[in-house]
Every structure is written in C-alpha cells, then in structure tokens.
Amino acid sequence: MAAVSTERDGDVLVVTLNRPESLNAINNDVLRGLKLAWQEAAAPEVRAVVVTGNGRGFCAGADLHGMGESDGPAGLEHSYNPHVTAMANLAKPVICAVNGPAAGAGLSLACTGDVRVAARSATFSPAFVRIGVVPDAGGTFLLTRLLGYSRAFDFLCSGRKIDAAEALAIGLVNEVVEDGEELHRALEKAHQMAAQPGIAVQLTKQLLRLAEQHGLADMLALEAQYQPQAVGHPDRTAARARVVEGLGRGTENNHAR
Numbered sequence: 001m002a003a004v005s006t007e008r009d010g011d012v013l014v015v016t017l018n019r020p021e022s023l024n025a026i027n028n029d030v031l032r033g034l035k036l037a038w039q040e041a042a043a044p045e046v047r048a049v050v051v052t053g054n055g056r057g058f059c060a061g062a063d064l065h066g067m068g069e070s071d072g073p074a075g076l077e078h079s080y081n082p083h084v085t086a087m088a089n090l091a092k093p094v095i096c097a098v099n100g101p102a103a104g105a106g107l108s109l110a111c112t113g114d115v116r117v118a119a120r121s122a123t124f125s126p127a128f129v130r131i132g133v134v135p136d137a138g139g140t141f142l143l144t145r146l147l148g149y150s151r152a153f154d155f156l157c158s159g160r161k162i163d164a165a166e167a168l169a170i171g172l173v174n175e176v177v178e179d180g181e182e183l184h185r186a187l188e189k190a191h192q193m194a195a196q197p198g199i200a201v202q203l204t205k206q207l208l209r210l211a212e213q214h215g216l217a218d219m220l221a222l223e224a225q226y227q228p229q230a231v232g233h234p235d236r237t238a239a240r241a242r243v244v245e246g247l248g249r250g251t252e253n254n255h256a257r
Contacts, residue, residue, distance in 0.1 A: 004033025005054075006040055011047040012190045013040060014183075020055025025063035026105055031079055038086040041094075047194035047201075049090060050186045051113060052097035061104025061127060080105060080137040087112045088138070088209075091202045093193045097186035098122045098173065103161075108137035111146060114205060115189060116173040118164040119182040124172060125161035145212060146172055198233035 007014045015037045017024035041049045096113035104127040128135045135156050143152040167173045177185050193201050203226045
C-alpha cells in the first residue's frame with residue numbers, strides 16, 4: 001500500500017496520506033510519496049489540490065521510528081523543507097481536509113495549505129516543545145502568518161492541544177463541518193475555485209503571498225503588473241464574453257471588465 005495516494009476528481013487532485021495505522025505519521029515512504037504528489041499537482045491540467053489523511057488522523061507528525069537522523073527532523077534541509085516549499089509554491093489553491101489529529105509537522109502541513117476545512121473532532125497540537133525541539137516544517141512562519149505573533153507564541157510554546165471549535169475561533173481553520181463531511185466540503189471548495197475562469201485564482205494566490213513581504217506601493221505596482229496576464233488569458237476572455245452576453249439579457253449585474 002502506497003504511503004501517499006493520489007486520485008483525480010476532474011481537475012482537482014486529491015492527495016491522501018495513507019498510513020492510517022500510525023495516524024499518517026511522516027516517515028521516509030511518506031516523504032517520497034509527497035515528492036511525487038507535488039510533481040503531479042504541478043501539472044497544468046490540475047487546477048486545485050485537496051490534501052487529507054486516511055483513517056482517524058490527518059497527520060500525527062514525524063514517525064521517529066521510521067526516519068533516520070539524516071532524513072528526519074535532524075536533517076530538515078533534506079526531509080521536510082523541500083516538501084513544504086513545493087506545496088507552498090504550487091500555483092493553484094491547496095485545501096486541507098483535516099479529518100483528525102494534526103500534530104507537530106502534521107500541523108505545519110495543514111497550515112501550508114491555503115484553506116483548512118476541519119472535522120468537528122479534529123484536533124491541533126504543536127507538540128514540538130513537549131519533546132524539547134523547536135517547531136519545524138515551516139511552523140514558525142505559517143502559524144505567525146495565520147494567528148499573529150502573540151497567539152502563535154502562546155500556542156507553540158504551551159504545546160497545548162486545541163479542538164476544531166477553538167481552531168476556528170482563532171483563525172487557524174476556515175470552516176468546521178460534521179465528521180465525515182470534511183473531504184466532501186474541501187472538494188466542493190476546490191471545484192468552486194478550479195471553475196473560476198482563466199488564471200485569476202492562481203495569480204491572486206501569488207499576490208497574497210507577496211503581500212506578506214511588501215508594502216502598499218509595491219502591491220499596487222504588482223497588481224498592475226499581474227492584471228494584464230489575467231485579462232489576456234483566453235479562458236478569461238471567453239468567460240467575459242458570456243458575462244457580457246448575460247448583461248444584454250439582463251441576467252447578470254453590471255460588473256464586466
């Protein structure tokens with residue numbers, strides 16, 4: 001059984017961590033599987049990605065029994081870091097369907113996605129300080145971006161586990177649904193984004209990531225630089241023509257550019 005499986009649902013790629021007996025803990029097989037998954041996700045025909053876990057957990061973090069020192073947390077440059085970078089740099093929406101515990105590097109993995117849909121029974125635990133290590137797999141950057149410094153510091157340095165309701169309240173997840181509905185809802189959101197015309201969603205993702213590093217003047221210039229790419233895309237042109245046709249029939253509001 002592959003440690004990571006992929007399946008196409010139209011133009012959405014579903015990536016599933018597939019070690020349910022260990023709550024999908026990350027070992028070398030998972031790392032190899034994720035490398036292939038991100039390569040598959042980069043294909044132009046894939047317009048959105050959903051990441052989830054098989055069984056009762058999303059990802060319990062590092063499997064310390066299944067990783068060598070050179071491949072695991074002690075060798076981050078060669079283990080986690082390339083996967084976090086590849087996932088974060090996908091030029092398409094990535095939605096994580098968190099179906100159970102997300103701990104340690106598994107929490108970081110969930111936070112690398114653009115959107116998180118959590119099952120009501122899902123839990124989130126940084127875990128790192130409880131075993132005397134610093135957050136990794138991008139956890140310091142990702143949680144500061146999502147929660148702000150003070151909340152991220154409190155969460156990471158207490159090491160405490162929070163439930164889905166609290167995760168929603170502090171902005172760690174976007175939506176909480178009943179158990180068993182998280183993948184369906186994540187797919188629904190992925191298909192909605194994938195169906196948007198042209199490359200507007202992909203470019204918006206790039207702009208939002210750049211906004212973390214630039215001021216308003218820079219972002220105004222970047223928006224002006226990106227907009228011709230969006231406007232000129234052939235799929236967007238066809239979509240605009242449909243909107244204009246609808247305006248002529250009075251079926252759409254007057255918002256065509």
